[in-house]
Amino acid sequence: xxxxxxxxxxxxxxxxxxxxxxxxxxxxxxxxxxxxxxxxxxxxxxxxxxxxxxxxxxxxxxxxxxxxxxxxxxxxxxxxxxxxxxxxxxxxxxxxxxxxxxxxxxxxxxxxxxxxxxxxxxxxxxxxxxxxxxxxxxxxxxxxxxx
Amino acid sequence: xxxxxxxxxxxxxxxxxxxxxxxxxxxxxxxxxxxxxxxxxxxxxxxxxxxxxxxxxxxxxxxxxxxxxxxxxxxxxxxxxxxxxxxxxxxxxxxxxxxxxxxxxxxxxxxxxxxxxxxxxxxxxxxxxxxxxxxxxxxxxxxxxxx
DNA sequence: TATGCACCCTCTAGTCGGTAGAGGGTCAAG
DNA sequence: CTTGACCCTCTACCGACTAGAGGGTGCATA
Numbered sequence: 001x002x003x004x005x006x007x008x009x010x011x012x013x014x015x016x017x018x019x020x021x022x023x024x025x026x027x028x029x030x031x032x033x034x035x036x037x038x039x040x041x042x043x044x045x046x047x048x049x050x051x052x053x054x055x056x057x058x059x060x061x062x063x064x065x066x067x068x069x070x071x072x073x074x075x076x077x078x079x080x081x082x083x084x085x086x087x088x089x090x091x092x093x094x095x096x097x098x099x100x101x102x103x104x105x106x107x108x109x110x111x112x113x114x115x116x117x118x119x120x121x122x123x124x125x126x127x128x129x130x131x132x133x134x135x136x137x138x139x140x141x142x143x144x145x146x147x
Numbered sequence: 148x149x150x151x152x153x154x155x156x157x158x159x160x161x162x163x164x165x166x167x168x169x170x171x172x173x174x175x176x177x178x179x180x181x182x183x184x185x186x187x188x189x190x191x192x193x194x195x196x197x198x199x200x201x202x203x204x205x206x207x208x209x210x211x212x213x214x215x216x217x218x219x220x221x222x223x224x225x226x227x228x229x230x231x232x233x234x235x236x237x238x239x240x241x242x243x244x245x246x247x248x249x250x251x252x253x254x255x256x257x258x259x260x261x262x263x264x265x266x267x268x269x270x271x272x273x274x275x276x277x278x279x280x281x282x283x284x285x286x287x288x289x290x291x292x293x294x
Numbered sequence: 295t296a297t298g299c300a301c302c303c304t305c306t307a308g309t310c311g312g313t314a315g316a317g318g319g320t321c322a323a324g
Numbered sequence: 325c326t327t328g329a330c331c332c333t334c335t336a337c338c339g340a341c342t343a344g345a346g347g348g349t350g351c352a353t354a
Contacts, residue, residue, distance in 0.1 A: 074274045081271035092256045109239045124228035127221045
């Protein structure tokens, strides 16, 4: 039983912040460990395994709910892993969509940036492109000011 | 002065939710409008212009702080628009990074998904790849259960 | 033995950009 | 005069943490 860890050791072993570990315990993602005489959390190898799993899944962008699902499924070793596959695919699809969205956004921004003449704000095409009216954006508002 | 708008009209004119408009007022992004006798917000053309600007910038992914900056700059018409250009470029760079991160992630996920044999969880390579130990993930933990 | 320091504890509040709901008031039409 | 759409404020919630206050513990060193 030399595998006892303080929260700090577990944190550095998994590349997680101490606060995050306590947070995972609070939301029921990581089981509450035993406590020492001085009320310190004492983690075992099992916690290390679980937290590593959580970290890897999180690093791959799975949500906490997805991680919960994956961990639930991981325990049922004799069942089909189709459900696991489905979660992974869904996540992959979401990432595909996100990349497409960002790429479209990047295109729009590039057009905006290219149009900038780098002169004064008065004829800045970026500001122009953002505003609905071509001339006099916000000139009235200086009376009561932005913010 | 036929340009007076209720919050609902402003919302549908700009494709914003009513709650979001009130939120923008609360955080000082949109100036507080005059009130009617019945305490209704009464917006003018200027508000419409400002909110349209905000919406477009937000749709392009600028943060609220960036929108604040852009609006501050938009008023100073005689100054150089270099600062505007800088904000746009910074945002564009952030998006480039995000796309790269997501693309890398997608690659990792694809490898994971390809490796799935679609048999039982026991030999599911997805679960395996997530866990640090190849055998017996979480088998002890079923005693006190996940969550 | 005292003291210092790193580490741990709980509890609360803040981040970002809204969203949702409770519990009420206003306005115009029929 | 009632109905229903709209508006008001206030508060709490979402995800996934992060930060800080105010205190306790454990160990090494003087």
